[in-house]
Amino acid sequence: MTRFSGDLFDGVTSRAHPVTAWIEAGRLHIEGDGIALTLPLDAIGLAPPVGAARGVVHLPDARELHSTDLAALAALAQALPSRDPERWARRLESRLGYALAALLVSVLVMFAGLRWGVPAAAQLAAHTLPAGLDSRIGRESLALMEKISFQPSALPAARQQALAQQLAARCRQQACPPYRLLFRHSPMFGANALTLPGGTVVVTDALVDLAQHDEEILAVLAHELGHVQHRHSLRLALQGIGAGAILVAVTGDIGSVTDLAAGLPSLLLQSGYSRDMEREADAYALAWLNAACIPPQRFADLLGRLDKKSSGTPSLLGSHPGTQERTGPFQVAGDCT
Template sequence: MAEGRVAGRYFDGRSSQARAAEARVEAGQLEVHLEGGERLQFAAEQVRLGTQVGSAGCYLHLGEGAALESTDVAGVQALVRALRSSTAGTLWLHRLEISPRLIVLSLLVTVALMVGGVVWGVPWASDRIASMLPESLEELAGSEALDAIDRTWADPSELPEARQQALLVHMQPSLQWLTGQYPERTLKVHFRSAPALGANAFALPGGHLVFTDAMVELAQHDDELVAVLAHEAGHAVHRHGMRNLVQGSLLVFVMASMTGDMSAASDLVTGVPALLATLAYRRGMEEEADDFALDMLRARHISPSRFVDIMQRLDPPREGDEAGSVGRFLSTHPPTPERIERFQEAE
């Protein structure tokens, strides 16, 4: 490089033909002298330092597709420093691209932002999106989920019709109380034979509350099932199923945008109904549903011990296993000793 000058090749951005050129900074502008005597001037804000790949030369992008290519990397950097009042940002970008320490630091920052976005950002956004969705959409999602469960895991209940009707009659006062307290929520109880799910109960979007035959048979008093109903009603009233559905969708699309693989997003769209029954509720959602159940049981003058009894029977603690085994009740309802103790203290 001559003093303050950089030799290279100039591309006008309109053709692939290159012209020999020499560049320098003059009066705060970049002057490019082409062979044949032509002279071009570019304002500082038009000049952008391009990316250097390996040992190859580097580029100065000059706006409107024009560029100056040179193997004189140090000379190009000197030109950029001379124009640093408007190109400092791109100079830092170039330093980032060639500095191993800065590359590692930027990678760590990127990973931290990704983790933070997934752990806190996506749940926060999903809660707000779900609260704005119309009830009709939630009802549609719940109906499709129930249809998918009926096609894959469940059959019509094998409980005697008289037993089903007796349970519905016993639950009716609690359902009426819920309707009075939350008129915007329509709750519907369904009984299903589902050996693959074992003793289970879960809430789907749209207020569909599903009890398996095994759960009914496990109960020794119908009020135990009302206690389970109260917990599931808490999930329904607080729209936990829809919030988890939105969260799962956001997670898939976030990962798809990061990886560029949209097939995962399309798989989610086709598999959402079946996934709804196995979505793991966040700890906060379980606590929210427990609070709701306790308030409802008190209002209905039903002992919280009914919930404790069926939970302990459902998943008895094992020696050496303080938290117990989730067993057949799916990971959506972890019967931890802390939750059981909470209901015991509410007596």
């Protein structure tokens, strides 16, 4: 085989080292300035050149040999042991019919991916991302919302404390996910409660004012704890950035944390949680209220009042599923024992 030229990357730095390579006696030889490698063919892999791009020969220790000499790379591919699973892909790429069919399949897969894949990927990612990342996204979202949508609560400190203590007391009696409760005044969010990644639950003054019984507030908090438990706000943030970025987030690009945090406030404000997420949080709340001996009707009462008052902003109600449908399961006598 004739010699061909390329660039060697050492897998440590991004510097390209010009080299000459050839196969001799069943081994790949690479030589350059201060470089002399002899590698068995079964230790190397070949990524097929797609279109006119350069081909990449994968070498042990994360080193790579890049070359634009496609003829030489084709010869190298022939010389490699037949385990090369990518050979069929090259054959497919070379045929237009297959390429067009593949394009059609790609479009369909992309469509299906956006429709079903993004929520599924977000759900999966939400449960695989390390917990520390949740908290970080939550902190950044909160910092942003403190600037644009929250003002300090006007509720007396004693009132805030009393509500926080009631929740804490219930959470000593039954398992609650880790949470942090905050009270804020927010004309933007109206009478509302929202959950941020990492377990921060924010209750607005207007919601507290709307409630006619503290147990109604606890019922809403139970619903928010359902969102905490199922990591819904992280899922919402992930869905907002789409499938590609989810992948980046999962593979650990920390820069995307800021994107996630930045997008969350408007997602919470504009689209809110999906119907399924609200149902999950409702189911959690119903079980929680029964365990806490709080009549589930309290939740239905507050939701009904919110519904009358709602001005189209997605609230903890969401605009869906319908309030009627949602409050049905709560309009029962509790099965407190």
